Amino acid sequence: MSNNPLIDYTGLPPFSKIRPEHVQPAVEQLIAAGRKKIEQVLAQGDFSWKGLVAALDEEDERLGKAFGPAGHLNGVAQNPALRDAYNACLPLISEYGTEVGQNEKLYAAYQALRDSAEYSTLNEAQKKDLQNTLRDFRLSGVSLPADKKAEYMEIAKKLSELTSRFSDNVLDATQSWRKHVTDESLLDGLPDVARAGAADRAREENLDGWLLTLDFPSYYAVMCHSTNRELREEMYRAHVTRASDTGPDAGKYDNSAIMDEIISLRQQEAQLLGFSSYAEASLETKMARSTEEVIGFLNDLAVKAKPQAQQELAELRAYAAEQGADDLQPWDLTFWSERLREARFSISEEELRPWFPAERVISGMFGIVEKVFGIDIRQRDGVDKWHEDVRFYDVVDASGEVMASFYLDMYARTGKRGGAWMDDCLGRVRLRDGSLQKPVAYLTCNFAPPAGGKPGLLTHDEVVTLFHEFGHGLHHMLTEQEVSGVSGISGVAWDAVELPSQFMENWCWTEEGVAMLSAHYETGEPLPKDKLEKLLAAKNFQSAMGMLRQLEFSIFDMRIHSGLGGKTIAQILDEVRDEVAVIKPPSFNRFQNSFSHIFAGGYAAGYYSYKWAEVLSADAWSKFEEEGVFNPDTGRSFREKILARGGSKEPMELFIDFRGREPSVEPLLRHSGIAA
Incomplete structure (x- = not known):
């Protein structure tokens, strides 16, 4: 068996051992194993739940456990070698997925299970998973003639490459632009947190002064608070022209043609399927x-x-x-909106930061979900991670048993794509040997890191973002399903998957919730009642x-x-x-x-x-x-x-x-x- 750390590991991903050169060989080996397993299952003719669905799900699980951590690292700790390795695997994954989805004999095997006597003995989750699988076969073109199947496969491969290039271009364009500031007067209006962050970024690159970037914490601070209109305009133009044919990097990372091709290929794909x-x-x-x-x-x-x-x-x-x-331009809107908000409600996002230190917010959020959902959340040390800022937690049920776990990666940094998201590391599934694989989630944000000797201080809007992603995480982790295709967020209709995440945001707008989330980072005092009332009034x-x-x-x-x-x-x-x-x-x-x-x-x-x-x-x-x-x-x-x-x-x-x-x-x- 291969000594590749991405193959057949048990437990959590071995992040510190993963190297770019490990990724493609692992994916190729596991795809080959998947093809062989499908041949064996079809040859044996055991089209029972255990012999067909569970057997192939376990093979898919092995491939997901190899490629998933590599994909996650590509999003949170990207370097050129890892990007190349990740992108090299996309057409392989796409081709294999389409090949499986177009396998008529495999489709017939799943239909045989649906039409068998065993179907009536399956539980609700198993039946729903089987229905979804048969639907997905049809949406993969299983009924198309051979030439159309080949065309569909080429489209799917091309789309996987194009969407990855789109994402890479956005990241490159975002990180390409920076403004080195040595005259502090240019930073007039910027909050202390933003200045300290800009100073830290400059020091990281052995520069004097301050470094402004298009990473969201830096960009938003300027747009919201800088009194220097020219600076706001410069950053606005750079931000809204990223990855395009205009702006400071005009044509360098241009996504225009990629977008056209993506839309065209998606339309072709749909029409092949009869839509x-x-x-x-x-x-x-x-x-x-x-x-x-x-x-x-x-x-x-x-x-x-x-x-x-x-x-x-x-x-x-x-x-x-x-x-x-009186000449309001796009780069003025956020600035004057914040001034109007301050004037009308006597409150600002920056003014509230000292009451929302990251540690208090995290512990308060855990306290809320513990009260509401009857769980306990405990930090676990000694877990292999991709960055020193990352933390790992276990979710414990009322009996004291660990039911799920998650990584929390809070802060923006170089090589990490922007935004906030939840992704699954491992899904809850009952394996064929009877053991239960418990869910593990990745929770990722891009908040301003601790700077200037102060801890990480969040705006209330960032608190809401954290709750949103944790809502996705709870959906993944508190599942009781044991069939991988409908466990957690898997199999949930896409226009319903935001329900738990948006639902969780509401506690950030309650008096009881804010009391648990706030404590001044210096004095420990809770958010004063007058500020709370203003915050809620400004909702x-x-x-x-x-x-x-x-x-x-x-x-x-x-x-x-x-x-x-x-x-x-x-x-x-x-x-x-x-x-x-x-x-x-x-x-x-x-x-x-x-x-x-x-x-x-x-x-x-x-x-x-x-x-x-x-x-x-x-x-x-x-x-x-x-x-x-x-x-x-x-x-x-x-x-x-x-x-x-x-x-x-x-x-x-x-x-x-x-x-x-x-x-x-x-x-x-x-x-x-x-x-x-």
């Missing part, structure tokens, strides 16, 4: 039943939100004009403008994946903005060139899922509002009826089981402060 568009094909695995239903849902919200958004923008313009800024500041922005992205996503109709991606985005937006970006803005969610993530023709699931989460939270936000019975019900069930049942059925009825949009509008 009119990629959007239509994508809904086969979602709650929404048609593109018309999705567009109608989004347009309805836009109609409700737009009048209030127009009023919010008029108030912003009037306020800025009163301060002498829905410019909420309609924020909602319209999300709706703009969602409608744009559905439109480009429903067929371009001879138009360019940029033209469709402009049309959507004409219909929906109250703020029109300048012509040089290339937001779409770094829209990784839909061009490199899992949200293609699915970005609407954020709003769709927000209806579910707001209505679910309204039950807690009625029964008590720390009511253990309500928490137990949510855990048992939503989190524990994973993808074992349709999400609407799970929601009705929890809420007692179908979801209503009213709680979302009420929580957002938007009149119905």
Whole structure:
């Protein structure tokens, strides 16, 4: 057997032992083993659950355990050699996945299990997994003629390469731009935390002064607080032209042609399968039943939100004009919005940072989920990690047994892609030998690290982000399913997968929750009542403008994946903005060139899922509002009826089981402060 650390390891990934040269050989070896296993299963003819599904799931698990950690490292600790190794494996993985999905004999074997007497003895999760598998065979082109199958496979391989290149270009463009500042007056208005972070980044590169970057903590601090309008404009232009044909790196990391090819190939793929568009094909695995239903849902919200958004923008313009800024440009909007927020509510995000030190927020978040869901979270030392900042925790049930674990990687750094996300390291599954593999999650954020001798201090908005990702993590970790295809977030309809994450955000907006999350990093005092009241009062500041922005992205996503109709991606985005937006970006803005969610993530023709699931989460939270936000019975019900069930049942059925009825949009509008 190979001595490659990515093959056949037990327990947690051996991160410190993984080298770029390990990745491709491990993947090739495990793909070969997978092909051999399929041949053996088909030859033996044992098309029982254990002989077919469980046997092949275990083989897939081995491949996932090898490639998953390499993919994670590529996102959080990337270097050129690792990137090359990761990208070299993508076409191999894609080709193998498509090959399996188009295997007619294997498809027939799964159909045989469905039609057998054993099917009636399978549990709910097993039946749902089998249904999903048969559906996925069809969506992989199993019924296509040979030439069309080959065409589908080539498209799938090409798409895996293009989406990875898109993501790489965004990371490279983000890290390419930097501004070395030696005149401190250029930093006027920047909070101490941002200055200290910029000074630390400069020191890391043996520079004097300060280093500003397009990493979100640095960029946002400038846009929100810098009194230097020229600096704001410079950074804005660099940020919104990343990976495009214009801006400071014009053409160097340009994603324009890649985007066109991705959209074209997705459309070809969908048409091969008999769908009119990629959007239509994508809904086969979602709650929404048609593109018309999705567009109608989004347009309805836009109609409700737009009048209030127009009023919010008029108030912003009037306020800025009163301060002498009557020529409001895109690089001014965030700055003056924060000033208006401060003036109206006498509160600012930066002012709140000292009360949200990372350690307090983490322990408070754990305390909340422990009270609500009846679990305990304990840090474990001695676990192999990829960076010294990373921590590892176990989730312990009421009996004291470890039921799940997770890595927490909080801070931004070089080589780490931006944003925040949860990903699965290991899924909960009952193996054929009877043992239970317990779930392990990766929780990743990009907050400003400790700097200037101070601990990591979070804005309240960052606290909300942390809760959001932890909600995804709880969905993965508190599952009780033992079939890999429906365990945790696996098999959950994409437009329902945001329900637990958005639901968890609500505790950040309760008096009881904030009391557990806040303690001044120097004095230990909780957030004063007057500041808490101002924070809660400011919750829905410019909420309609924020909602319209999300709706703009969602409608744009559905439109480009429903067929371009001879138009360019940029033209469709402009049309959507004409219909929906109250703020029109300048012509040089290339937001779409770094829209990784839909061009490199899992949200293609699915970005609407954020709003769709927000209806579910707001209505679910309204039950807690009625029964008590720390009511253990309500928490137990949510855990048992939503989190524990994973993808074992349709999400609407799970929601009705929890809420007692179908979801209503009213709680979302009420929580957002938007009149119905």
